[in-house]
Amino acid sequence: MRLLVKGGRVIDPANNIDEIADVLVIDGKIAAIGKELSPDGNEDIVDAEGKIVCPGFIDIHVHLRDPGYEYKEDIITGSKAAAVGGFTTVCCMPNTDPVVDEGIVAEYILRKSKEAGLVNVLPAGSITKNLEGEGLSEMAELAQAGCVGFSDDGKPVVKSDLMRHAMDYARMLDLPVLSHCEDLALSRNGLMHEGYYSTLYGLQGIPAAAEEIMIARDVRLASITRARLHVCHVSTEGSLRIIEQAKAAGISVTCEVTPHHLTLTDETVGDYDTDTKVNPPLRSERDVKALVDAVASGLVDCIATDHAPQNIESKDCEYANASFGISGLETAVAVIMDRLVHPGLLRITDMVRLFTVGPGRILGLDSGTLTPGSKADITIIDPDAKRRVDPSTFYSKGKNTPFKGMELCGWPWMTIREGRVIAREGRIV
Amino acid sequence: MSIYRRKDLLGLRDIEREEIEAILSTAVPMKDIITRDVKKVPTLKGKSVITLFYENSTRTRTSFDLAGRYLSADTPNLAVSTSSVQKGESLKDTIKTIEMMGPDVLVMRHPLSGAPHYVARNTSMHVINAGDGINEHPTQALLDMYSILERKGRLEGLKVAIVGDILHSRVARSNIFGLSKFGCELRVVGPSTLMPSNIEKLGVKVYTDLKEGIRGVDVINVLRIQRERQQSGLFPSIDEYQELYMVRTEHLSLAADDAIVLHPGPMNRGIEISTELAESSRCVVNEQVANGVAVRMAILYLMLGGGKDEIAG
Numbered sequence: 001m002r003l004l005v006k007g008g009r010v011i012d013p014a015n016n017i018d019e020i021a022d023v024l025v026i027d028g029k030i031a032a033i034g035k036e037l038s039p040d041g042n043e044d045i046v047d048a049e050g051k052i053v054c055p056g057f058i059d060i061h062v063h064l065r066d067p068g069y070e071y072k073e074d075i076i077t078g079s080k081a082a083a084v085g086g087f088t089t090v091c092c093m094p095n096t097d098p099v100v101d102e103g104i105v106a107e108y109i110l111r112k113s114k115e116a117g118l119v120n121v122l123p124a125g126s127i128t129k130n131l132e133g134e135g136l137s138e139m140a141e142l143a144q145a146g147c148v149g150f151s152d153d154g155k156p157v158v159k160s161d162l163m164r165h166a167m168d169y170a171r172m173l174d175l176p177v178l179s180h181c182e183d184l185a186l187s188r189n190g191l192m193h194e195g196y197y198s199t200l201y202g203l204q205g206i207p208a209a210a211e212e213i214m215i216a217r218d219v220r221l222a223s224i225t226r227a228r229l230h231v232c233h234v235s236t237e238g239s240l241r242i243i244e245q246a247k248a249a250g251i252s253v254t255c256e257v258t259p260h261h262l263t264l265t266d267e268t269v270g271d272y273d274t275d276t277k278v279n280p281p282l283r284s285e286r287d288v289k290a291l292v293d294a295v296a297s298g299l300v301d302c303i304a305t306d307h308a309p310q311n312i313e314s315k316d317c318e319y320a321n322a323s324f325g326i327s328g329l330e331t332a333v334a335v336i337m338d339r340l341v342h343p344g345l346l347r348i349t350d351m352v353r354l355f356t357v358g359p360g361r362i363l364g365l366d367s368g369t370l371t372p373g374s375k376a377d378i379t380i381i382d383p384d385a386k387r388r389v390d391p392s393t394f395y396s397k398g399k400n401t402p403f404k405g406m407e408l409c410g411w412p413w414m415t416i417r418e419g420r421v422i423a424r425e426g427r428i429v
Numbered sequence: 430m431s432i433y434r435r436k437d438l439l440g441l442r443d444i445e446r447e448e449i450e451a452i453l454s455t456a457v458p459m460k461d462i463i464t465r466d467v468k469k470v471p472t473l474k475g476k477s478v479i480t481l482f483y484e485n486s487t488r489t490r491t492s493f494d495l496a497g498r499y500l501s502a503d504t505p506n507l508a509v510s511t512s513s514v515q516k517g518e519s520l521k522d523t524i525k526t527i528e529m530m531g532p533d534v535l536v537m538r539h540p541l542s543g544a545p546h547y548v549a550r551n552t553s554m555h556v557i558n559a560g561d562g563i564n565e566h567p568t569q570a571l572l573d574m575y576s577i578l579e580r581k582g583r584l585e586g587l588k589v590a591i592v593g594d595i596l597h598s599r600v601a602r603s604n605i606f607g608l609s610k611f612g613c614e615l616r617v618v619g620p621s622t623l624m625p626s627n628i629e630k631l632g633v634k635v636y637t638d639l640k641e642g643i644r645g646v647d648v649i650n651v652l653r654i655q656r657e658r659q660q661s662g663l664f665p666s667i668d669e670y671q672e673l674y675m676v677r678t679e680h681l682s683l684a685a686d687d688a689i690v691l692h693p694g695p696m697n698r699g700i701e702i703s704t705e706l707a708e709s710s711r712c713v714v715n716e717q718v719a720n721g722v723a724v725r726m727a728i729l730y731l732m733l734g735g736g737k738d739e740i741a742g
Contacts, residue, residue, distance in 0.1 A: 196627035202542045202564025202602055272543030320541040
């Protein structure tokens with residue numbers, strides 16, 4: 001099996017490559033990168049002229065809802081959504097039913113995703129048993145079963161002593177703790193960011209401090225435990241400042257930002273469109289600017305979707321009764337290309353870093369590069385493709401996106417997993 | 430002929446001054462009807478106005494009911510409680526069921542902000558918001574404006590203080606949106622825990638001191654304080670609230686000479702307003718109730734496009 005990707009702009013941040021080149025794949029592995037690699041006649045040729053050829057994109061924060069909530073998403077539909085979205089690896093959160101708090105649940109996810117045969121699905125195990133915040137999950141067993149990190153995502157670990165123990169234990173296993181930072185007493189009953197627009201729209205607010213307080217706590221715990229702390233879905237300027245200080249102090253902390261927090265403000269909630277309801281909420285314009293600056297400057301380590309597919313009934317209702325979450329896998333790349341890269345706010349090389357080696361390092365993966373010998377996971381982007389976001393064409397069961405109807409420029413063109421083309425121009429191959 | 434051509438009345442945030450003026454001026458002949466001996470005109474004969482209240486209310490619901498009846502519309506009530514929703518039927522299905530029975534107007538109160546907006550998107554009926562969560566209560570604000578206009582002869586340039594729980598008050602929000610379109614100087618007065626974030630950006634001045642807040646104002650609109658706010662820790666006690674924010678007769682000496690006092694009702698006498706003030710001629714709470722019927726008649730009339738001649742009859 002040989003594949004030659006010809007004439008694209010190859011961007012591989014891990015190896016400082018940004019040049020027009022060919023990529024040769026043999027038996028599912030990267031064989032060579034170079035100018036005018038001559039085919040021997042046996043390979044499939046992909047003409048990538050005018051396209052951007054990158055290592056396969058990694059999304060370290062998705063909800064695949066399987067097992068337990070297959071009416072919202074399952075591992076097959078989620079894998080398809082990831083593949084057409086340009087991702088070759090995703091890390092799925094453990095807030096399923098049953099929760100990923102035992103090895104057998106992680107094994108189920110790994111087995112089913114292998115059967116799907118599309119993207120690499122890596123489970124995160126829960127920090128606490130049944131996400132109850134009371135006692136630690138059997139974290140070593142989860143690690144043994146293939147979990148790549150620990151998270152109670154969807155809710156915080158309220159008890160500080162338990163979070164401390166979780167970090168200590170995770171350090172022993174050399175795995176990161178992926179923390180959902182939220183002070184529940186402050187965010188209680190909140191529906192959107194607290195500020196001018198929550199006052200204007202008459203909706204209960206969630207103050208920025210609800211997130212920042214917990215990040216500050218977790219950073220201090222990371223300092224005393226020396227664990228690898230990863231802060232999920234950072235959404236406020238204040239959070240960035242805390243993380244910046246922690247990094248400067250040498251604390252092992254990384255963070256992610258979502259495409260929606262980088263591009264939409266709280267003003268969007270105006271028509272009570274439940275697709276804008278997400279946790280953490282869409283923040284103020286000032287926060288959005290700060291987040292964009294922080295992804296461009298390198299303070300933020302990766303972009304992650306927090307893909308949270310919902311069934312229609314969970315969103316087609318009153319704003320307060322709607323579930324939180326945005327279905328993000330199939331729009332993430334286009335949103336970042338259209339709103340950040342094309343307007344010149346983010347260099348394309350930085351975008352590729354934030355989608356590849358950035359998230360890969362957080363989870364300690366060896367993917368996210370085009371280093372010869374590594375698995376041939378490749379994402380090819382057509383920077384000029386224009387398409388309107390049409391949720392009815394989503395592979396994801398979750399049609400809940402505030403980007404619906406928007407025309408975006410710059411879409412994933414082809415997704416290759418271990419040398420095999422799995423998606424092309426928005427369709428599974 | 431009318432300037433009011435909207436399908437729905439969801440709030441005063443996104444409405445034009447001219448539309449408010451159309452409602453307020455149409456309410457004048459409506460008030461005339463309800464002071465007559467025979468309070469019925471045939472204008473909306475054959476139309477029906479259904480009220481759907483997911484929160485307890487006596488005055489607003491009755492007010493809409495009578496407003497419809499005085500115009501000869503049929504006004505059935507649908508009895509629901511939030512628990513029936515929890516039993517399984519979605520709001521969307523409830524609305525569709527009602528719609529298929531054929532009413533022209535749906536008057537709706539709901540504990541969740543934005544619920545009427547959601548309903549309006551999903552039905553061909555005219556939707557009138559009779560209060561949604563902490564968001565808006567447009568007909569209350571319109572009747573407040575009508576009551577001010579009746580006593581003061583104008584809205585333009587008046588100083589209006591709204592006193593109490595601004596954070597949770599849909600009455601405050603609709604009054605702010607409405608009155609700010611008429612060049613009023615708006616003040617909100619209350620403890621800082623009951624002030625919404627960035628409220629000053631709505632063009633109001635914020636006061637935590639009652640005496641300062643009402644100094645020189647033409648209108649004081651006193652809001653009802655709910656005991657549950659104290660229970661959730663937003664102020665220390667009812668006693669302290671009363672000490673700091675109960676509006677009393679003697680406060681009127683700080684306001685403009687002929688200042689009036691409004692209250693959306695029901696009043697907690699001795700908590701947010703003193704009994705003496707509530708019963709004084711400066712307090713227009715009873716006029717508000719009468720004006721509420723007139724304003725709601727005006728809205729129904731404009732919405733359903735009745736002819737002018739028929740009112741005169």
